[in-house]
Amino acid sequence: MDVITLTKENLEKEHICCAISNNKDCQVAAKKAWIARQLDAGLMFKKCDVRGKCFIEYIPAEEAWAPILAEGYMYIDCLWVSGKFKGQGYSTLLLDECIKDSRAKGKKGLAVLSSPKKRPYLSDPDFLRYKGFQLADTAMPYYELLYLPFDKTSGKPQFREQVKTPQSEQKGFLLYYSHQCPFTAKYVPLIENLAKDKGVPFQAIRFESKDQAQNAPSPFTTYSLFYNGTFLTNEILSEKKFEKILSEQNL
Template sequence: MNMNIITLDNENIEKEHICCLMSQKDSGYVDQKKSWLKDRMNEGLTFKKMDVRGKVFIEYIPLKNAWYPIDGDEYMFIDCLWVSGKYKGEGNSSILLDECIKDTKSRGLKGLAILSSDKKKGYMADKKFLTYKGFIKCDEAEPYFELMYLPFEENVEPPKFRDSVKTPKTGNNGFTLYYTAQCPFTLKYSPLIEEEAKKNNIPLKSVKIDNLEKAKDAKSPYTSYSVFYKDEFITHEILTVKAFNDLAGKYVNKK
């Protein structure tokens, strides 16, 4: 199936579908995501999607401006490469990645970087696909995060995680939830978790990462959403209220 590629900009972003499957009643969270995208576009972010209403897109930004605790000014960072549903198995991931590679080279950068994991995890790129496309693991952080990179030339220093994710310290004795506006679902579910914790006296500190400096000093490689208990990383998967209560039952005693 041949599909056109659309590049979002300040002119078309309001009318274009941004590959999120939120219902119409939750459109306000999508609007917040679009606002976040527009701000990042001023910092070099690019969002390319196939001309369909589905999750077939790539989002990337120069690593120096990426909201991740990763160093490597000579690289482009891929926030998200997502192809799902009936659009898988048609080469669309390679098409979108090739678009990113071409754009990155035209900007004079030396390679790409992206988050992955040894075993497939939600919201992160498939390591098998990345390895097939030539990506190499260059760093890792507990419990399962791997930093992959694709250099365009030899003898380029690879990107690396910042020390803040190697030995994370939250400074909190209960749960700590970190999130950004990069995903509409974090904007929806994070306040629900906050309300549930308050209602049931579950110790929770919620931290919205709202600028580049905070993101670069983040405790987890996955800044869009990460949950800790004390200094232990728990998950980067977005929690429902039920899932949060299950965690609370495991880690703390409700008052």
């Protein structure tokens, strides 16, 4: 299987795997615009030569849109292989590509956000541990920072202190998100409008820079929803799932 690396030259014509193929769709446009901005910062997006979810995205940890301290490491934003491509060794192929590239660039190792059990939009902990990743740090309520050191002298990455216990002082719903994931471009406005229709206090804050994201109040900067200061979920919500949350909060 050939592996394609996205560049400024081929970005517009390549399918980015995790959204529909129409470049005019708001999800695709938002994600490709985000990728284009990050390529100069060392972002790597490698995908198998297929039309589907079969890719890895990673970046030097110092440039990652993540509140971590991992100097000299490469940070994996996303490793996603799904559907008919699962079980064929593509996850290993893509991870090996990342390891090879990171070693060639003199990195200390890899770091990635996960959790004790598989959760939506977080990397699969079972696969990562099988590949030798170890626990570096934890943050409430379920986040784990895993790492794969390339030698014994590599220090452990860690979360920034402000995310160890995710919280916000604002009342009502507060959503932090970015266009690192294409799905936020579509689903954030949907639940924002639903909250407005129901008269529920709701504020959405989009991270537009690395510095903003690295100072986020929660480890997952792509999407983190709070209610009355308490972290609720990192799952990108449909209207139906948001209505369930509203019902649970008696709203």
